[in-house]
Amino acid sequence: MKELEQIRTMYQHKNKDIHNLDTWNEVKNLFLGKNGYVTSCMKEIKNLDPKDRKSFGEAVNQLKNEITVLLDKKKVELENLEIEEKIKSMPRLDLTIPTQEECGSLHPVTIVQQKLIDVFRSMGFAVEDGNEIETEYNNFEAVNIPKHHPARDMQDTFYLNNGQLLKTHTSASQNRIMKKYGAPLKVIFPGRCFRNEELDASHENTFFQMEGMMIDKDVSISNLIYFMKTMLSEVFGKEVNVRLRPGFFPFVEPGFELDCSCPYCGGKGCKVCKQSGWIELCPCGMIHPNVLTMGGINPEEYQGFAFGLGLSRLVMMTYGIDDIRHLNGKDLKVLEQTKVK
Numbered sequence: 001m002k003e004l005e006q007i008r009t010m011y012q013h014k015n016k017d018i019h020n021l022d023t024w025n026e027v028k029n030l031f032l033g034k035n036g037y038v039t040s041c042m043k044e045i046k047n048l049d050p051k052d053r054k055s056f057g058e059a060v061n062q063l064k065n066e067i068t069v070l071l072d073k074k075k076v077e078l079e080n081l082e083i084e085e086k087i088k089s090m091p092r093l094d095l096t097i098p099t100q101e102e103c104g105s106l107h108p109v110t111i112v113q114q115k116l117i118d119v120f121r122s123m124g125f126a127v128e129d130g131n132e133i134e135t136e137y138n139n140f141e142a143v144n145i146p147k148h149h150p151a152r153d154m155q156d157t158f159y160l161n162n163g164q165l166l167k168t169h170t171s172a173s174q175n176r177i178m179k180k181y182g183a184p185l186k187v188i189f190p191g192r193c194f195r196n197e198e199l200d201a202s203h204e205n206t207f208f209q210m211e212g213m214m215i216d217k218d219v220s221i222s223n224l225i226y227f228m229k230t231m232l233s234e235v236f237g238k239e240v241n242v243r244l245r246p247g248f249f250p251f252v253e254p255g256f257e258l259d260c261s262c263p264y265c266g267g268k269g270c271k272v273c274k275q276s277g278w279i280e281l282c283p284c285g286m287i288h289p290n291v292l293t294m295g296g297i298n299p300e301e302y303q304g305f306a307f308g309l310g311l312s313r314l315v316m317m318t319y320g321i322d323d324i325r326h327l328n329g330k331d332l333k334v335l336e337q338t339k340v341k
């Protein structure tokens with residue numbers, strides 16, 4: 001019994017020395033192995049006096065259990081330690097490190113278009129999408145440009161084999177939108193347009209416009225001026241003036257070229273406005289009665305204005321881009337400069 005007590009104390013000391021699986025195995029062998037202390041004591045039982053066997057046997061078993069439990073516990077501790085160590089030595093993934101990847105950003109046309117949409121929405125205009133492939137009817141006839149009308153010459157485009165065409169102006173959506181909404185209506189419809197042009201710094205075969213229409217009872221040129229002035233002041237972030245000059249488009253009567261006082265020099269004259277103090281920005285006018293009629297709206301009852309803002313032009317002005325071809329180009333140096341960070 002005394003020996004058992006010594007073994008117990010010895011184990012308690014040894015238990016503290018176990019730092020890894022090797023020492024764990026050594027200690028286990030030392031006590032529970034074939035010739036281990038505890039095993040040897042068990043072997044002793046049969047040599048004892050029969051009256052002592054039971055109590056000694058129980059005491060040895062108890063010691064064996066105690067040591068087994070402690071060894072098991074130690075093993076779990078060692079295994080956990082090993083896992084922790086492995087985790088520590090693994091390369092760490094730090095999700096908070098800012099990424100070095102190049103991120104894309106919105107195209108300048110999209111940025112300006114979204115700004116315009118915001119302004120018009122705030123004035124109660126709905127936003128519509130137009131087709132890029134259109135019928136000849138929608139692009140020309142429905143806006144009062146019949147076959148053989150000389151105005152068709154100014155808007156030569158790309159025709160498809162099925163007789164349809166790539167729309168030359170956003171006005172091509174006027175008829176469809178009038179039929180969809182009926183009067184009264186307030187709608188803008190931005191879109192990509194195409195023309196068969198000789199390409200140069202200010203002519204491109206693909207460009208963007210933003211068209212708008214307001215149709216109601218008693219709509220007049222004053223409404224047109226008010227909305228254009230408000231919209232342009234919002235876009236440029238400062239009060240601008242507008243002026244109208246006569247302009248001819250078969251689908252408006254009267255038709256105008258709307259100029260905006262140069263927001264860069266305040267009208268004094270600079271490079272952007274070519275020293276004139278004014279920028280030609282937006283053809284517009286009162287919708288021709290024929291166009292209203294073709295759109296299913298009674299011109300005796302309703303009037304309206306329409307405008308076709310040169311979105312590509314506005315983008316070029318906003319960012320000081322001097323060649324329209326950059327807008328469809330892939331020169332990242334240009335796009336980098338308009339990037340919203």
Ligand code: PHE
Pocket residue numbers: 168169170171211249252255283284285306307308309
């Ligand atoms: N669609 C015309 C163009 O592209 C512009 C315009 C729109 C003129 C609406 C008047 C009214 O040239």
